[in-house]
Amino acid sequence: xxxxxxxxxxxxxxxxxxxxxxxxxxxxxxxxxxxxxxxxxxxxxxxxxxxxxxxxxxxxxxxxxxxxxxxxxxxxxxxxxxxxxxxxxxxxxxxxxxxxxxxxxxxxxxxxxxxxxxxxxxxxxxxxxxxxxxxxxxxxxxxxxxxxxxxxxxxxxxxxxxxxxxxxxxxxxxxxxxxxxxxxxxxxxxxxxxxxxxxxxxxxxxxxxxxxxxxxxxxxxxxxxxxxxxxxxxxxxxxxxxxxxxxxxxxxxxxxxxxxxxxxxxxxxxxxxxxxxxxxxxxxxxxxxxxxxxxxxxxxxxxxxxxx
Numbered sequence: 490x491x492x493x494x495x496x497x498x499x500x501x502x503x504x505x506x507x508x509x510x511x512x513x514x515x516x517x518x519x520x521x522x523x524x525x526x527x528x529x530x531x532x533x534x535x536x537x538x539x540x541x542x543x544x545x546x547x548x549x550x551x552x553x554x555x556x557x558x559x560x561x562x563x564x565x566x567x568x569x570x571x572x573x574x575x576x577x578x579x580x581x582x583x584x585x586x587x588x589x590x591x592x593x594x595x596x597x598x599x600x601x602x603x604x605x606x607x608x609x610x611x612x613x614x615x616x617x618x619x620x621x622x623x624x625x626x627x628x629x630x631x632x633x634x635x636x637x638x639x640x641x642x643x644x645x646x647x648x649x650x651x652x653x654x655x656x657x658x659x660x661x662x663x664x665x666x667x668x669x670x671x672x673x674x675x676x677x678x679x680x681x682x683x684x685x686x687x688x689x690x691x692x693x694x695x696x697x698x699x700x701x702x703x704x705x706x707x708x709x710x711x712x713x714x715x716x717x718x719x720x721x722x723x724x725x726x727x728x729x730x731x732x733x734x735x736x737x738x739x740x741x742x743x744x745x746x747x748x749x750x751x752x753x754x755x756x757x758x759x760x761x762x763x764x765x766x767x768x769x770x771x772x773x774x775x776x777x778x779x780x781x782x783x784x785x786x787x788x789x790x791x792x793x794x795x796x797x
Contacts, residue, residue, distance in 0.1 A: 505539030519760040547605035614759035660752035676737035691734035701729035716789035727758040
């Protein structure tokens with residue numbers, strides 16, 4: 490829901506947050522994990538504002554933040570965001586509301602918190618949270634069609650896409666933060682003129698800009714989450730880069746799908762934009778007039794709209 494933290498007229502005492510085109514105005518306030526570049530400090534949670542990071546460990550030590558959000562602050566300043574993500578929407582909102590209050594122009598806490606800012610240019614980042622598992626989805630009709638054209642240009646669109654998500658599980662151990670070095674993988678490929686495959690480095694290293702969705706509270710095994718409750722389990726989103734060895738993938742994927750060609754590296758943004766911050770930009774998912782109606786378990790109150 491739209492609230493006071495989304496007010497477009499809000500300004501921050503951090504001057505760089507007012508620069509036109511800034512990714513981090515006071516209406517955003519994404520979370521990440523960082524430390525000063527080249528230091529031996531422990532990684533800790535921070536919030537991006539303008540070209541700065543509010544160090545939540547230092548901010549906590551000032552005593553100017555509301556004591557009511559201490560549980561949320563403790564989770565947000567940790568070396569990973571798992572505990573914060575597990576708290577749920579009410580806690581996420583309480584923390585965001587307090588951070589918005591103390592970072593806005595005229596806040597009496599400004600002079601104390603100014604010493605808690607770290608320039609983003611002086612920071613290095615870690616993956617925002619420990620990732621136990623992840624699933625890679627086609628995000629849209631065009632994603633599915635364009636991916637299919639890479640390997641089977643003349644094949645019709647996949648018929649199941651209009652009914653359910655098409656996905657595979659990835660390898661969480663090879664998720665790294667954006668900027669990590671890319672090591673060109675080796676694997677089997679079969680050139681068109683060959684009867685037998687050859688082994689060597691991929692010649693078709695590819696990347697895809699995708700959307701990472703960070704899940705917060707989970708569910709007990711065997712107890713599904715209803716479609717209208719799903720949004721309460723999403724902490725936020727980030728940019729994601731899906732690296733692929735396309736020539737290896739073409740040879741090894743039939744019939745069970747991606748394997749070694751897709752699990753050597755996935756990179757994610759160091760910053761996770763909360764779902765609450767994106768509230769002003771949400772809209773219903775459009776469905777074309779030829780699309781079949783979703784099955785009952787996918788007919789969410791906010792999930793779909795008719796039209797194109």
